[in-house]
Amino acid sequence: MKKLETDIAIVGAGPAGLSAAIHAAKSGARVTLIDENRLPGGQLFKQIHKFFGSKEHLAGIRGFDIGTQLLKEVEALGVDVMLGTLAFGVFGANSLGLVTDQRSYELTAKRIILAAGGQENYLAFAGSTLPGVMGAGAAQTIINISRVRPGKKAVMVGSGNVGLIVAYQLMQAGVEVAALIEAAPHIGGYGVHAAKISRAGVPIITSHTILSANGKDSLESVTITGVDCAFQPIAGTERQIECDTLCLAVGLNPMTELAWMAGCKFEYVALFGGHVPLHDENMKTSVDAFYVAGDICGVEEASTAMEEGHLAGIAAAESLGFIEKEKASRMKAEAREKLNMLRTGYFGQKRADFKKHMLESFACVCKENRT
Amino acid sequence: MTHERDECMNMTDMRIKKHPILSTQQTRKLITIYFDGKAVEAYEGEPISAALMSAGIRSFRKTRKRGEPRGVFCAIGRCTDCMMIVDGRPNVRTCITEARDGMKVETQIGRGEFKSP
Numbered sequence: 001m002k003k004l005e006t007d008i009a010i011v012g013a014g015p016a017g018l019s020a021a022i023h024a025a026k027s028g029a030r031v032t033l034i035d036e037n038r039l040p041g042g043q044l045f046k047q048i049h050k051f052f053g054s055k056e057h058l059a060g061i062r063g064f065d066i067g068t069q070l071l072k073e074v075e076a077l078g079v080d081v082m083l084g085t086l087a088f089g090v091f092g093a094n095s096l097g098l099v100t101d102q103r104s105y106e107l108t109a110k111r112i113i114l115a116a117g118g119q120e121n122y123l124a125f126a127g128s129t130l131p132g133v134m135g136a137g138a139a140q141t142i143i144n145i146s147r148v149r150p151g152k153k154a155v156m157v158g159s160g161n162v163g164l165i166v167a168y169q170l171m172q173a174g175v176e177v178a179a180l181i182e183a184a185p186h187i188g189g190y191g192v193h194a195a196k197i198s199r200a201g202v203p204i205i206t207s208h209t210i211l212s213a214n215g216k217d218s219l220e221s222v223t224i225t226g227v228d229c230a231f232q233p234i235a236g237t238e239r240q241i242e243c244d245t246l247c248l249a250v251g252l253n254p255m256t257e258l259a260w261m262a263g264c265k266f267e268y269v270a271l272f273g274g275h276v277p278l279h280d281e282n283m284k285t286s287v288d289a290f291y292v293a294g295d296i297c298g299v300e301e302a303s304t305a306m307e308e309g310h311l312a313g314i315a316a317a318e319s320l321g322f323i324e325k326e327k328a329s330r331m332k333a334e335a336r337e338k339l340n341m342l343r344t345g346y347f348g349q350k351r352a353d354f355k356k357h358m359l360e361s362f363a364c365v366c367k368e369n370r371t
Numbered sequence: 372m373t374h375e376r377d378e379c380m381n382m383t384d385m386r387i388k389k390h391p392i393l394s395t396q397q398t399r400k401l402i403t404i405y406f407d408g409k410a411v412e413a414y415e416g417e418p419i420s421a422a423l424m425s426a427g428i429r430s431f432r433k434t435r436k437r438g439e440p441r442g443v444f445c446a447i448g449r450c451t452d453c454m455m456i457v458d459g460r461p462n463v464r465t466c467i468t469e470a471r472d473g474m475k476v477e478t479q480i481g482r483g484e485f486k487s488p
Contacts, residue, residue: 036448037467043447048392062392119449129452131429131442138446146421147395149385150443173387217440218429255449 001097001106006032006080008316009096009109011087011258014042015302016294017115018070019309020316023331024113025077027317032080032107034087034098040074041067042117043137044302046144048172049165051303063302070306090261094289111289111316114259115309118252118273118295123157126212132219136166136249143173151245155222156180157210163249164193170247171200178243181208181224183231210246211238219244252299259296262287265365271354272298278362282315282332283308286365291316298358300351304342311335383427402472419465419476420446420453431455431465435481455479459486 008024010017013035025031039045047063074081085100094112098105120135127133132151136158142150154175156167159182167177180197185207187194198204211223211233226237253273256266264277265286276297283291293312294305311332318328343352387395399414404422413422420443423431430440431453444452448467455476457463461483465476 038469119447120445129439129441131431131440134442134444134446138443141446142421142424142443143387144393146417146424147387147390147393148421148425149387150424151385172391174389218442 001104004032004098004105004107006030006107006109007320007322008032008111008113008313009034009107010113010115011096012042012115012117012294012296013037013040013081013083014115014117014294014305015044015066015070016117016296016305016309016312017042017113018074019306020113020115020293020313021079022070022073022077023310023313024317024322025074025079027314027322029317029320029322030080032082032109033074034082034085034096034107036084036086038084040071040081040083044070046137046140047302048144048169066302087258090258096258109289110320111291112262113283113291113293113312113316114262114277114296115292115294115305115312116255116258116296118254118299120248121251121253121273123210123248123250125210127214127219130213130215130219131217132215132244133213133246134248136162136247139245139247140166140169143169143175149173149175151175151219151243153178153243154245154247155241155243156247156249158182158249158251159184159187159189159194159204159206160249160251161189161193163247164189164197166247166249167197167202168193168200171197171202175245177202178241179203179205181205181210183207183209183227185229209233213246214240219246222246252295254296254299256296259285259290259292262290264290264292265362267358267361269298269354269358271350272300276358278358278365280362281336281359283312284315286362298351298355301342304339304351307335307339307342311339385425385427402470404470404472404474404476406476407478413470415472416469419455419457419468419470419474422470423465423476430478432479432483433481438480454483456483456486461485
């Protein structure tokens with residue numbers, strides 16, 4: 001296995017990884033950015049809607065334009081970007097196993113920032129494996145990146161922002177959306193997105209779940225049912241909807257494999273999508289060389305991922321002496337301030353509370369380790 | 372394009388022709404790949420799965436025990452539901468593998484097997 005070396009290795013070239021790479025490279029550190037995909041940007045390039053929030057968080061700019069901006073910066077800074085490269089394991093205290101074009105490498109880095117992102121949750125029901133049943137993010141990739149319609153008529157499951165936004169984007173792509181169903185009694189995402197698809201005539205059916213996906217070689221229809229307040233199906237409320245595509249927008253979970261391998265301490269936080277590696281206020285995990293940023297340490301949004309990336313990039317560079325303490329403190333305070341602003345409001349406050357809780361857990365874990 | 376039109380699978384065209392935000396102008400090179408021996412039009416470098424879906428093909432493999440069909444589920448290389456035999460190599464994730472001219476793509480049965488390309 002050929003050996004490579006760098007100061008700071010970053011796994012994942014999405015919003016978190018790119019942002020971390022920019023700050024780390026600006027400090028003068030040698031940065032290697034690794035991504036399994038042939039194209040960097042993570043999921044940014046399929047986000048064709050304008051981001052929300054405030055101006056400082058790039059609100060009003062479409063996701064793909066944010067991706068293009070970040071890429072330009074990374075290239076200008078001379079970051080070594082390894083695309084089509086899978087980080088398959090952690091070796092020793094601070095090395096990663098990489099494989100690209102059927103060759104493997106061992107990359108030793110003084111600091112490793114894991115920004116692997118998240119993956120979509122699955123929902124089990126009869127026929128859920130039929131071709132035509134897919135993640136909402138998958139449908140979004142197919143329409144907005146490949147510019148191909150995954151089907152002609154779709155049903156969306158889940159009324160969070162992903163479900164609402166992708167339902168609208170399916171319509172923009174020329175796919176008929178027959179219905180959006182939601183198990184809870186009310187819509188999960190922002191009213192503004194729900195209103196958009198409602199106005200376009202898509203029925204949003206709450207207190208309903210999917211009973212089965214039907215079809216022989218691929219999806220032909222779905223059977224939905226009403227559910228009671230304990231989410232149990234109500235007999236007699238079943239109905240069939242013809243469709244060739246069923247999109248599941250039922251949340252995401254963090255892709256934490258490398259953090260487990262590194263031996264990071266974890267905690268289960270349902271709000272963040274599952275087991276998440278604990279980290280301190282510098283995004284450093286319980287394992288010395290390892291930092292985390294973005295969905296891997298709690299599924300949130302691209303805007304929070306970018307700020308966590310900034311924070312991790314600055315902190316990792318500071319720990320190696322590339323940024324002097326005072327300057328780093330100032331920069332980190334700025335990133336933390338932005339994170340606090342992003343984690344406000346009805347949805348944001350809960351995330352802020354759980355992030356605070358994670359910091360407290362981290363402090364406890366480190367204390368136990370010392371005694 | 373060298374193949375005969377009547378052999379081509381692209382009778383169903385699922386490509387997006389009009390879009391309010393995205394450009395639908397194609398600057399990529401049009402190539403031909405072969406799905407179970409039949410010609411399918413594709414754009415060079417797009418995922419194999421996208422080319423197949425553009426032709427309305429949705430079943431990519433059959434499971435080992437029950438022979439159930441599987442297609443694209445995650446489209447980002449995580450779930451392995453879209454694996455096919457590509458140029459003789461089984462278990463290729465078609466959603467993250469780029470289409471190249473003349474590529475032979477076959478429905479994979481079970482674990483698949485290596486074939487001479």
